[in-house]
Amino acid sequence: MTNTLIFVDLASDDPAAAGRFYAEVFGWENDARPEGIYHRMVPGGFFQHKDGSDSQIGNLHLGIFDAANARPHPDPAGVEPRTIAAPGRKPRIWILIGDDDSAERILSAAEERGATILWRNHYWAEFNGYNHAFADPWGNEILLWGKAGENPQIPADYTRE
Structure with missing residues (x-):
């Protein structure tokens, strides 16, 4: 399949705290890559076949990035905006x-x-x-x-x- 969704990232002004939050609330692995800059939340497990057995496809992951300097980006200093989104509709x-x-x-x-x-x-x-x-x-x-x-x-x- 082409153009497959593989990842979704959430903005935070404290990725380390957000990583701890999601690990504690959902029981996911908090994979800091690196700590405080970008955290990959790993839910574990695999997508299942119709019969309930595990497939070879791991569950999707959730990323948490630092709104002050969203990585990856070609400019090491990052670019504006550098804050989390204001109130209003978001994903x-x-x-x-x-x-x-x-x-x-x-x-x-x-x-x-x-x-x-x-x-x-x-x-x-x-x-x-x-x-x-x-x-x-x-x-x-x-x-x-x-x-x-x-x-x-x-x-x-x-x-x-």
């Missing part, structure tokens, strides 16, 4: 909740570490999933996705669309 990152985890645990862990909860308990029929969202301490919007499965029983306290 959103969707995270599939693992079968051995829960939205409530993730949201609690994120909030304890400075995240702002944007919403909880929403069902999106178009894609048959439960979703919840938070903004990390740097303003990046993270949406959690839970599989609803066949004939989902939507809890009464969930909003719907």
Whole structure:
């Protein structure tokens, strides 16, 4: 396949702290390359075949870069802008909740570490999933996705669309 998405980066004014945040909230490996400049978050595991067995394709990674000097760039000093984005719409990152985890645990862990909860308990029929969202301490919007499965029983306290 051509033009394959391989990576997504988030801006932070403190990549080391952001790396710790994502490692603690999601249990990912925080691979500093180098520390404080660029952090690659490694979720581990592999994409699965339809039968549930692992393929040879590793899960996608998430990068965290320093907004003050986004690397890589041909100019060692970097270029403007050198700040994280201001309030307003930004890209959103969707995270599939693992079968051995829960939205409530993730949201609690994120909030304890400075995240702002944007919403909880929403069902999106178009894609048959439960979703919840938070903004990390740097303003990046993270949406959690839970599989609803066949004939989902939507809890009464969930909003719907």
